[in-house]
Amino acid sequence: MLKRLIGRYARRMSNTSAAGSESTATGKVAQPEWRKPAPQKSKPVLKLYNTLTRTKEPFVPLSGTSLVSWYSCGPTVYDASHMGHARNYVSVDINRRIMSEYFGYDINFVQNVTDIDDKIIIRARQNYLFDNYTNGVTEISDSIVEKATSATVAYINKNLNAEMTAVSEFSAWVASLDKEAEKEKNPKFPMHVTAVSNAILALENHRSDATRFFELIKDVMVPVLDKELGSTVNDPEVFRKLPAYWENRYNDDMARLNVLPPGVTTRVSEYVPEIVTFVEKIIDNGYAYATDDGSVYFDTSKFDNSSKHDYAKCQPWNKGKMDLIEDGEGSLSTKNTSEKRSNSDFALWKASKPGEPEWESPWGKGRPGWHIECSVMASDILGSQIDIHSGGIDLAFPHHDNELAQSEARYDNEQWIDYFLHTGHLHIEGQKMSKSLKNFITIDEALAKYTSRQLRLVFASAQWNNQLDFKESLVNEVKSLESSFNNFFQNVRALQADNIHRQEELSYNISKKLTPLEKKLLDDLQATQEKVDIAFCDNLSTPQAVKALSDMVTTTNSYISAVGNELKIEPVIAVCKYITRILDIIGFAARPDKLGWETVSSSENSAGSVEDVAMPYVKVLSNFRDQVRSMAISKADLSEFLKLTDFIRDHDLLKLNVALDDRNGQSALVKFLTEEEKQEILKFNEEKESREEAKRLKKLEQQKLREQKELERKEKAKVSPLEMFKTEQYSAWDENGMPTKDKDGNDVTKSMTKKLKKQWDQQKKLHEEYFGTSN
Structure with missing residues (x-):
């Protein structure tokens, strides 16, 4: 293995050297010293993380030119695409765009659609049988109810490990269980309980609606129908309807995620003859064997022990792991392995059993194995050696390792793929995505909650070959980043419009001479360009590239804030266009003017006549003029004019x-908003107004409290200090109204007199405050 890797490196380096010598061997006369250019920095070269060597390697195409061959493992189309698909295909799309649009490679990009697969076979067959069973049924007969009841009991006993004889036993039984403990033992426990609960609901209401009945009963009914009639279905056409539907849905999802379509799409069902021929060649080369049942297996031991081949190049540590090997063989594969020479051997061609699609072959009727599909389709378009193969890391073993082995066995070469690029796993809030964990998110569900731009920013924020944890905190960071870019692009466009407007208003040209501030900004732009180049060369690192762009936005905003009215627009435009270009390369479509990414609002209508377009704005201006005129005539306070200008800003124009x-010191900056951006500002203004209203109400309440206290104080002040103690508590007073005897005729004590005198002084002060000197 080491010798082969050294050989590959030697070939690459020779290609690199040859390219370099070709560019320098010009035959020109040596230049004088004064004409020689200044020493150049060593430019970074593109390096990609290659699973085959587990290192970052310089990328050198097999062609020795800009032509690059690339095969990407496509979807198995039997259900809705999910966020795991999105992570892989958007990340691959970003890598493809960078290599094409930034590095200038001409890429022949091929991606397959797997439309023959064990999951597809089972689901398509069961759908076909269920559709036939329910076709034309408008009323639920007793025999259907009886069959559905029996199917429900069978489903409970098989999938929930129970022993029941009647559906009526289920509710009490499931209520007695520890649900969390059951889920630990069987992750699909909640799914099975839901299926049974739906079936019971259908049986309880079977007289109401036949369509609804069959919808609820389907999950428990299809295993029974499949057991009874599944062996009668083997026409390949029966198995094409389901994948055709989901292939179209997948294409729709990719379009909404702005994933570029493949240059060439291949379908397994259209490649069966080529697969047969490919397998025959592997047998002829001595690396595969047919068995008595009509299957063909790849001989992993013979391949691995040959002088020029190695098995399991991607993940050699998984060689012999039977759980992975069996999973790779599929759920419909025969469990009888006695005809296999080694447990690690895998099927190139599977003898079809009853209930499976079948095609003619030299070994009997059968169908392709899973791994052989990609080898045949990729090689048919791209040849016996391919630059890049991409896919999710979960496919590395056994799928991609088996692809490598059978392809190298077919062409009897040492290296079928030069660079294997595997995208990292996707987790949801720290856990592997799973329906049983209720964190399974389809692309459709994700796009109902997030925009395609936000999802692409999420994927661009993580290194493509690292694990990505999709969580709300990350989405919030991305939304903040998106808002930062949005605000920057709006500001630049507004500043450009303002600059044009000022130029037209003035009778002289605005100075364009750069000051040290603008020169510093352009230096920062150049530094950013170098950072982005280094990031892209370093394994297509979008996280570092996007961070460099974000930092440049912050730098430019600081410049804009610092210079005020002396702003020079051209360096700012240069920054904006560069940031837009890089984001466009990553897959964020640019506006036609290249000043920011494209924004499409669902509320935008097609343009009408000049009158239709202008009237709302002219009406706002007319109303504003009428109000200003009326206020001027009535000599309104200046503050009222300011309120009016705020109202037209925060309400009338914002609605448009x-x-x-x-x-400060400059004219207002005018920005045109999308509907979504307008709604954000309206929400912010509403929250601001709500806070101000709450503050006003609180202030009003405090004012009322103060007035109430003042009223109470004034009421208390009405009592003269001369009369305040003349109550039944006392029987004698001095000339100031101070008590001298209590009600029993006893002298008031000195200590009490002291307390009463203090109260008398306070009342005297309060009384005089409101009514003058006491009489």
Whole structure:
């Protein structure tokens, strides 16, 4: 293995050297010293993390030119695409775009669709049988109810490990269980309970609606129908309807995620003759064997022990792991392995059993093995050696290792793929995505909650070959980043429009001479360009590239804030266009003017006549003029004019998707908003107004409390200090109204007199405050 790797490196280096010598061997006369260019920095070269060597390697195409062959493992189309698919295909799309649009490679990108697969076979067959069973049924007969009841009991006993004789036993039984403990033992426990609960609901209401009955009963009914009639279905056409539907849905999902379509798409069902021929060649080369049942297996031991081949190049540590090997062989594979020479051998061709699609072959009727499909389709378009093969890391063993082995056996070469690029796992809030964990998210569900831009930013924020944990905190960070870019692009476009407007208003040209501040900004732009180049060369690192762009936005915003009215627009435009270009390369479509990414609002309508377009804005201006005129005539307070200008900014113009940003000493910055951006500002303004209203109400309440206290104080002040103690508590007073005897005729004590005198002084002060000197 080591010798072969050294040989590969030697070939690459020779290609690199040859390219370099070709570019320098010009035959020109040596230049004088004064004409020689300044020493150049060593430019980084593109390196990719290659699963085959588990290192970052310089990328050198097999062609020695810009032509690159690339095969990507496509979807197995039997159900809705999910976030795991999105992570893989968007990440691969980003890598493909960078290599094509940034590095300038001409890529022949091939991706397959697997439309023959064990999961597809089972589901398509069961759908076909269920459709036939329910076709034309408008009323649920007793025999259907009886069959559905029996099917429900059978489903409970098989999938929930119970022993029941009647459906009526289920509710009490399931209520007695520890649900969490059951889920630990059987992750699909909640799914099975739901299926049974739906079936029971259908049986209880079977007289109401036949369509609804069959929808609820399907999960428990199809295993029974499949057991009874599944062996009668083997026409390949029966198995094409399901994958055709889900293939179209997959393509729709990819389009919504702005994933570029493949240059060439291949379908397994259209490649069966080529697969047969490919397998025959592997047998001829001595690396495969047919068995008596009509199957063909790849001989892993003979291949691995040959002088020029190695088995399990991607993940050699998984060689011999039977759980992975069996999973790779599929659920419909025969459990009888007695005809296999080694447990590690895998099927190239499977003898079809009753209930499976079948095609003619030299070994009898059968169908392709899973791994052989990609080898045949990739090689048919791209040849016996391919630059890049990509796919999810979960496919590395056994699928991709088996692809490598059978392809190298077919062509009897040492290296079928030069670079294997595997995208990392996707987790949801720290856990592997699973329906049983209720964290399974389809692409459709994700796009109902997040925009395609936000999802692409999430994937771009993680290194493509690292694990990605999709969680709300990460989405919130991405939304903040998106908002930062949005605000920057809006500001630059508004500043450009403002600059044009100022230029037209003035009778002289605005100075364009750069000051040290603008020169520093352009230096920062150049540094950013170098950082992005280094990031892309370092294994297509979008996290580092996007961070460099974000930092440049912050730098430019600081410049804009610092210079105020002396802003020079051209360096700012240069920054904006560069950031837009890099984001466009990553897959965030640019506006036609290249000043920011494209924004499409669902509320935007097609353009009408000039009158239709202009009227709402002219009406706002007319109303504003009428109000200003009326207020001027009535000599309104200046503050009322300011309130009016704020109202037109925060309400009238905002409704027309126009935002005005007030600037000290400068005219307001005019921004045109999308509907979504307008809604965000409206929400912010509503929250601001709500806070201000709450503050006003609180202030009003405090004012009322103060007035109430003042009223109580004034009421208390009405009592003269001369009269305040003349109550039944006392029987004698001095000339100031101070008590001298209590009600029993006893002298008031000195200590009490002291306390009463203090109260008398306070009342005297309060009384005089409101009514003057006491009489």
